[in-house]
Amino acid sequence: MNVTVGGRTRHYRTVTFKAATNSVQLIEQRLLPHEFKIASTRDYRATALAITDMVVRGAGAIGATAAYGLAQGARAFRGGGLAKFRAHVGKVFQTLKEARPTAVDPVNAMLQVRREMRAGKTVAEQQALALAAAEEFANGDAAHCEAIGRHGVKLIRDGMRVLTHCNAGWLAFVDIGSATAPMYAAQAQGNKFHVFCDETRPRAQGASLTAWELAQQGVSHQVIADNAAGHLMQRGEIDLVIVGSDRTLGRTGEVANKIGTYTKAVLAARHKIPFYVAIPLSTIDWGMRRGRDIPIEERSEGEVLGAWGVVESSKAKGKGQKLGERAYVRIANPTSGARNPGFDLTPPELITGIITPAGIFKPRELWRNRRVLQSAAH
């Protein structure tokens, strides 16, 4: 999507590859929303580290980063025959896989690259095919998001007020995003609408990343505390909810997503507000039988007990606090602990529809349509 830096507006993808320098180019997401910077990784180890350190995050975005990282590693190979090359690629694969051990997207993306590069008969051919396959993966991710937008755009009518939670935006993918895709498509059509971004504590991805994205695209929006959506719904000020999902169960239509999603679904159901989940097909889990079996990650207490931001003012006595610097502040009582579940599970009866690149489905219709959806996923 577009980013305006120093008065100049340019299109950026979250992840791209520069063949001339064999480097992966990443939007440095840890600095957002306060600073826009492109990080460049010169070898696959640096790319793996960028995934580990969350320079890049989001299912589609880390998938594409790993795909590019594998191509980058393959292209850096010098001398030796195919056997040595294959061993080298295996090592690169392993390093990138271990960068975020619980994520499935990097592995799936790299498997796809490795499958396609094996058609090459020489090292050079395989190197070229690896890059082509990584580009194909990244383009595919963007195309899937675009298709989500095509299907979802009809939900956003003129004058609507749309709530979203966390960041299921283009920063989480290669471009366009999932929950944001219908919004960007509606904007491209000239529809007037307004977005409420849930702050999404504890990590505040809504206030920081989604708000930044929407601001860059010129979409009308406001940040709200996670506590405020219920009140706004009660007052008739929200017409539609669109969120993303980390994992959707194909068999049951249950949706695992950022903590707080379930709460918004419960509120939306009470107020008869349509609640949609926008997902690429790769996040549908066709095997798992019950949502309760999804392990809910318990994250660090520090996320709940404080927050990261940029210092804007301080109560320092004497020496002034340095303003404009990123800092973590402790908000909570210093002797208290916290619980911090990272995700929650929304049951299908609270979900109006699942917006996929292959169309919009009722959550309980996914399984019946699995043949279509599974073949469209590739």
Add this chain to the structure above:
Amino acid sequence: MNVTVGGRTRHYRTVTFKAATNSVQLIEQRLLPHEFKIASTRDYRATALAITDMVVRGAGAIGATAAYGLAQGARAFRGGGLAKFRAHVGKVFQTLKEARPTAVDPVNAMLQVRREMRAGKTVAEQQALALAAAEEFANGDAAHCEAIGRHGVKLIRDGMRVLTHCNAGWLAFVDIGSATAPMYAAQAQGNKFHVFCDETRPRAQGASLTAWELAQQGVSHQVIADNAAGHLMQRGEIDLVIVGSDRTLGRTGEVANKIGTYTKAVLAARHKIPFYVAIPLSTIDWGMRRGRDIPIEERSEGEVLGAWGVVESSKAKGKGQKLGERAYVRIANPTSGARNPGFDLTPPELITGIITPAGIFKPRELWRNRRVLQSAAH
């Protein structure tokens, strides 16, 4: 309640009066939870300023502060007859009233003091009666909270996990608190239970004040993000919810309280978890006919877009960020705005019971019992 400072545990009220120095003693709530300090105001103007600047906050606490402030102002009067004294008291009253123009508690408290002091026949007598009346108001506030605890304690059975929102604790009153009263009573009985404190963004009174209170009393507790309660309820990890209220409508049983309360009530109803509201009788509004008529204060955007805390670590390059200082950090995208409704309204059908000093009532039973409740309020 108890506070431990430097290894010594002592009982403190939120507000007290020192007759020898004619000063009001206040727990400096703006420094909590990071620092415990008693602020002393030497004249009524300083007391009014302490209310304005939120050294003290919470309905009962600012009521008692204004009552003491009126006595303080009356006692500072020197020379002149009763007419001059009355004019002086009128000025003191006005100054304290204007300290928080929308709050009703300071006005009600001061009216009570002024009524009682008028029995005095001389300036000296009225001065003495003013202080006695202020003490009576403060003692009454503490006694009401104690009675809430007596009635509410039976709700907290051994092993329960209790959710609370915002701070309806002793810091908001003279002592004991409203939502916390049943907890402190249960602890005094030796019951084992655990409290989840909603962080309560944007101002985080749950993470800071309630967590501090509970820690000081040694009550088992953890802070959670406002997003997490739904998930915990879904997993069967919350057995009871107790919150406070800023205003409860006697005619309808609707409850206005800190933003996010309504959301917790909706979630509790879905999970069939008892949802109680603990209130002193003075917060029941017997006149208003519809909750929708309660004006919902729209607070500053800055509260949502950032947070205050103590700097624990920073990403400063070169010169180090000074740690341990209070600072406001901007969390949200710098070019985004916010909506910030301060309160919301919970309908009676979501409320299991209202815990009052006169017993526990169904919200729709308040009106039928208004004679009893109105007479018990005084």
